Amino acid sequence: MERRRNPLLTLLAIVALLAVSTGAAGASGGAPMSDWSAWQTYFTPIVPATPHGPASPAGLPIPTQSPSNALLQAWVNMIPSLPEPAQMAHAEEVARGRNHPTIVGHGPAVTGVAARNEWAYGNQLLNSANPGPFFETFDNFYGTTWRMIPHLWGAYAYRGADSVVLTAEKVVKDEKPYDGSYSMKIAASVPFEAGVSREIKVPPGSEVKVRTMYVLYDHGGLHDGNVLTYDWAALGVKCDDMDAEWVNGPWHGQWLPLEHTVIAGPEGRIMIFLQVISPLAENVNAYFDDVQVWVDGEPYQG
Numbered sequence: 001m002e003r004r005r006n007p008l009l010t011l012l013a014i015v016a017l018l019a020v021s022t023g024a025a026g027a028s029g030g031a032p033m034s035d036w037s038a039w040q041t042y043f044t045p046i047v048p049a050t051p052h053g054p055a056s057p058a059g060l061p062i063p064t065q066s067p068s069n070a071l072l073q074a075w076v077n078m079i080p081s082l083p084e085p086a087q088m089a090h091a092e093e094v095a096r097g098r099n100h101p102t103i104v105g106h107g108p109a110v111t112g113v114a115a116r117n118e119w120a121y122g123n124q125l126l127n128s129a130n131p132g133p134f135f136e137t138f139d140n141f142y143g144t145t146w147r148m149i150p151h152l153w154g155a156y157a158y159r160g161a162d163s164v165v166l167t168a169e170k171v172v173k174d175e176k177p178y179d180g181s182y183s184m185k186i187a188a189s190v191p192f193e194a195g196v197s198r199e200i201k202v203p204p205g206s207e208v209k210v211r212t213m214y215v216l217y218d219h220g221g222l223h224d225g226n227v228l229t230y231d232w233a234a235l236g237v238k239c240d241d242m243d244a245e246w247v248n249g250p251w252h253g254q255w256l257p258l259e260h261t262v263i264a265g266p267e268g269r270i271m272i273f274l275q276v277i278s279p280l281a282e283n284v285n286a287y288f289d290d291v292q293v294w295v296d297g298e299p300y301q302g
Helices: 007-018 069-077 084-096
Strands: 024-026 044-046 141-144 147-150 154-159 165-169 183-188 192-201 207-216 232-239 245-249 256-263 269-278 284-295
Touching: 084 232, 084 245, 141 165, 183 192, 183 269, 192 232, 192 284, 207 232, 207 269, 232 256, 245 256, 269 284
Parallel strands: 024 256, 147 165
Antiparallel strands: 044 154, 141 147, 154 192, 165 183, 183 284, 192 269, 207 256, 207 284, 232 245, 232 269
């Protein structure tokens, strides 16, 4: 996804081109289909080691090697060119002030009634606010420490594959009685773009709505007194071989929804992406849970 001469800017430019607002869109009626050969070289499938083969990438992502001061400054110098979701994340953090309270983050911690929003109480999604039925609650994983992949999903990275952590989160999660009560965690402390994806089949031409809950850890990163929060989460929905359509979530510190609706193409293939993008070397932790899918208004049955 990156070009050799300026990898970060090219990566972010492609993300910006893919980002769309919420609403109905579809693979029918001339949806775009790009030539991805320019960036496919940088696509890394993330696969845990198994008795049948080695891990990809080899080794584990922790500990992460610290970047040099020169490289850190180079990343900071690119801030003016970062896309809109990154700038929105930064603006939100600045508006709340350096020492603002937060529900999921570096603190001071919000407690009591203030820790509740429409979907969650603190770091836990509430069954009463999210009744389901759900397509995925991330209760079944395979792999090893720091390389835990949800069952039936694939994991990938376009940047930072060696350092990105994918794991079953036990603290920031949905409420029991879901078996295991985990969420999908994607994290790193270097610039990265990584996620998980899964394909389903639906009737051609059907209306498909996908919704997921996400939360970004409010890390409050500073550099020489400047706020360096520029990371965001994204939901992508892809019809057949058409370009994925993206909805961005730049808000930090509490559970919030991402939702998008498409019209299935002639083959009825729908791919769902849950992705995290961070252009800087900050302590980025993102969580996804309670994925819902409706096909023509009815919950997807699989």
